[in-house]
Amino acid sequence: MAVIEPLGHHELLLVIVQLTLLLFVARAVGEAFSRIGQPTVVGELLAGVLLGPSVFGLVAPGVYGSLFAVSESQFHLLEVISWLGLIMLLIVTGLETDVDLIVSKGRTAAILSLGGIIVPFTTGFALGWVLPVTFIASPDQRLVFSLFIGTAMSISAIPVIAKVLIELDVIRRDIGQLILAAGMIDDTIGWILLAIVAGLARTGVVDIGSVATTLFSVLVFLGLSFTIGRRFVAALVRWVGTVLGSDVALISTVMVLALAAGAVTQYVGLEAILGAFVVGVLVGQVKRFSYELRHTLEVITLGVFAPLFFAIAGLRMNVAALFDTTVFAAGLVVFGVACFGKFAGIMGASRLAGLSRWEGITIGGGMNARGAMEIIVATVGLGAGILTTDMYSIIVAVAIATSLIAPAIMRWSIPKIEMSEGERERIEREEFLRKSFVNNLGRILLPTRGGADSRYAARLLEPLVRDREIDLEVMYVNDASDDSDGTHGGLFRRLRSSRFAPGRAERESERSAAVSPAEADRFFEPIERRLRERDQPSRTFVRTARGTVADTILEELNAGYDLAVLGESAVGDRPGESLFSTTVDRIIQETTCPKMVVSTPFAPDSSLDRADERIDRILLPTVGTVSNRHAAEVAFTIAAAENALVEIVHVVDEPHFDDRFATRPDLSEHVRIGEQLVDREAAFGRRLGATVLTRVSLSETPEAEIVDLADRTDADLIVLGSNMRPISRRAFLGHRVEYVVRNAPCPVAVLSSL
The missing domain is CATH 3.40.50.620 (HUPs)
Known part of the structure; x- marks a missing residue:
């Protein structure tokens, strides 16, 4: 077997220079758009247009020709990077997708998706019948051409939508999750339609067997993913986190899973992005893949690979082809039909689903973005001999134009959507759980x-x-x-x-x-x-x-x-x-x-019986530090599970008699602050489902007061928060904490989380 020659020196140099320019311009233009209040995805898409034949090719044709007017095999190197960025963006999107919320809104998402498919497909199909024959690669296949235009008008760009939702910080809101759910259903149907049309273009007849196989593959893949796959992914992520125990290993595992799933979906004709998205959803449900890891993956994706993906998508656009009067007029008509079909379908469906007008506008604006998904569709159409190069340029222009308009519409309409009390509580609960x-x-x-x-x-x-x-x-x-x-x-x-x-x-x-x-x-x-x-x-x-x-x-x-x-x-x-x-x-x-030390006063001969005793009352001293708050969360969690009472106590340190002036000092402000402190912790405890009491007292020796209070109230457990720090070659928890541990009549748990 002959050894495959490595990539040549010039080819490697060229792709490195291309990536350098694309990333630099994409990030620079993206940041510029961000500074003027626009999502960076808009600038990243335009970066490719600026570096393409429309601008860079006109300003510096020689340099452009040597950099980007390259052979297909050379450009395919960029496409590989582009697809990797797309897969990573779909992983991040999946991590942010709330399956339970989508299931709870499944009916609404399905109605919106049908509206976003049926109307655009119908208007696009009708448009295909009336467009001049010069835009049809095979004039005798107008039916195929019309079906293809209908499919292109139906598609949505989940990566663009997800990027905008992330940047607008609304991806966790109900409206954001609803757009993602409807968009995924939309695209799944769109890929099935594309498979039908591509099969029709190849054979001249509708391949029912291929359509049935595609539909069956979707159902089987999703069914296996959310049953066996869910358990497998959870077990694998936990195993990697336990055995290898590194963030690098966990991120690598997620990438391997996404690529493998993408390979499976690509093999059965469903596109790799579906597999990557599903893996992101499954991993997002595993707590071992922490928020910090998600943030790391998101930073890498949005900082490097997503800008490259969007810039390369824009690089394909040739604005010069649209300067022809006929092409330009046809482009305006296609753009108008695309926007009308999507908005009309979504607005009509949103009324049936019981959504407000502003929610319908937001969803319509988001799902109107076609982005690189439509560019992929256009590429398939060009390769299948359905589109001419002029029609290809029109569809690409519509994809970019709708992607540029979508963020502006969503930025304008989302603030007008009132957040329901239930949604507010859900978001606050998610924010609490994250911290x-x-x-x-x-x-x-x-x-x-x-x-x-x-x-x-x-x-x-x-x-x-x-x-x-x-x-x-x-x-x-x-x-x-x-x-x-x-x-x-x-x-x-x-x-x-x-x-x-x-x-x-x-x-x-x-x-x-x-x-x-x-x-x-x-x-x-x-x-x-x-x-x-x-x-x-x-x-x-x-x-x-x-x-x-x-x-x-x-x-x-x-x-x-x-x-x-x-x-x-x-x-x-x-x-x-x-x-x-x-x-x-x-x-x-x-x-x-973080560490927690548990100390008991039990005699060895009674330890087994005492360890099984009920916990009815927990004493929780607090001074308001972060460790105190974490210790309080531990106490409240135990109390809620055991149906126990938590007494929150703050002891104001009263000056010793010898340290006082002639009159007793006024400690009312200290007491007031203590009352605010215990009330705040009490609200926190009730939120976690615990029953709480509060107490503020004064004592010259707060540690002795805590021990005495535990004895008087017959407390079963004392939970303390402390910062453990080395002093004199031993662990020092603080004199008062150590006094409580030594003298308490009940078990003591000391938590240091810092």
């Missing part, structure tokens, strides 16, 4: 040695992770110096959920183990007993310490966890001494992820 500490937990590590504190920590984690997509991993570290636990080297892991990593348990169980599975069960069983009702992936594993126990736990935490939960009773009795053991003290100091 929520508990909701953004994807992976928790609970190291255990089987003691009372770690058992009670598991008791607190069970309501915290209940009904949430959180991977809880319980690890027993086998210290080689502990003869009771064995002294063999190596690594032993035992996975409890085959859904988490199928087949891995069998492979790892063959390795030499420091403890047997039966011995491991002795440590895990009390904790697993608290977690058996969860229908979420979890695992338990034993790891032999390499170095110290702290070294081993820290090494595991470096694999990427969102929270480390440590069960540990206070060992230091006096201020200045380390509050916890050397191992826990070091983990607190050195790990960079």
Whole structure:
């Protein structure tokens, strides 16, 4: 087999220079349009026109000829980059698509889509019958030509619409999701119509078998994607996040999935963008693919690949071809019919769907954008011998013109759409969940040695992770110096959920183990007993310490966890001494992820029974810091799941008697601020479904007041927020927090999220 010659030096240099110019001009013109209040997509589309034969080709024909008037094979190199940008843009669009919202509005989206297909197709078909024969590549195939014009008029440009919605910051609004839903239905029908027309152009007859195959392929692909595919994508993303534990690996995984799905849909004649969009939707439902990762992918896409895609689409446009009087007049007619058909269809359908006039205008303006989708349709028509070059230029011009008009219409009409109370609550809830500490937990590590504190920590984690997509991993570290636990080297892991990593348990169980599975069960069983009702992936594993126990736990935490939960009773009795053991003290100091330490006053012989006791009352001291707010969210989440009462307390630090002046200081302002603070936390707690009480008190020793209050009210748990910081070679939580941990009559959970 002959070795394929690599890309030549000149060809490679040319494509690099082309990409440099396209990206630079696209971003520059896009930013210029953004400065004057227009979406950047408008400038990015025009950038291609400026670099094409219409402007650059006239101003500097020699330079243009050497750069862009190249062979088809050379231009195809740019097309590959363009398609990659299109696929990435559809992934981002899918990530922002709310399937539940679309399903809830499915009837409305279907009505809008039918209106956006039937009327434009009918008017486009009629136009095809009356256009001069000079625009038909094969004059004897006017039927095919008319069907093709109807299809071209029906299509919408989801990438352009999505980009505009993102830039206008309305993609999460009901109107944005409705446009995306209707547009996707529109385009799916459009691709089916295109397959029919292309088959008719090739054979001269309607290929019913091809049409049926295409329709069947759509239904099968979507059906498999949202059943088996949904579970597979969720399991794969979690597995990559757990085993590889890097953002790079997760983004690579999404790209591989999108390309693979795109290859499947392209193979069955549905276009690669459908597969990429569906993968984006499926990944968007997996919490392990966090908001930060989505933002990273969005920045890369909108900053590099989307501008290249839009610029290359504009590069195909030759305005000079429209200067001919006949071509120009025909272009105006086609443009008018395209806009009328789309707006008339959408406005009529919006009334049937019960939408307002401004909602109809917004949806019509958005779906009127044809963009690169129509350019692709025009390319198919040109290649199939349906269109002349003049008609191709007209359709491309209409695609760009409608894409330029759509953002202006949407920017004008969207502010006139009033946001309903339900929509406002949904958006506020989504914004809260995006910033929520508990909701953004994807992976928790609970190291255990089987003691009372770690058992009670598991008791607190069970309501915290209940009904949430959180991977809880319980690890027993086998210290080689502990003869009771064995002294063999190596690594032993035992996975409890085959859904988490199928087949891995069998492979790892063959390795030499420091403890047997039966011995491991002795440590895990009390904790697993608290977690058996969860229908979420979890695992338990034993790891032999390499170095110290702290070294081993820290090494595991470096694999990427969102929270480390440590069960540990206070060992230091006096201020200045380390509050916890050397191992826990070091983990607190050195790990960079949030950590929560759970300490109990239980006697060892009663620890198992006490760990199963109900939680009826939680005491939540607060001073208004970020860690306090995150600790409050943990307390409220546990309380809502356990039907417990949360008492929020703020203790005003009253000066000691020896520090006072002759008269008692006026602390009314401090009390007022404290009342505002606890009221704010109470509103937050009620929003999370917890029952709350508030209390503001004065004390010379707030820490003693908190301990006394816990004793008086018979609190079952105290939840504190604290910034843990190293002082004097030990973890320092603050004197008052440490006092509460040492003296509290009930378990204490201390959360440091910073």
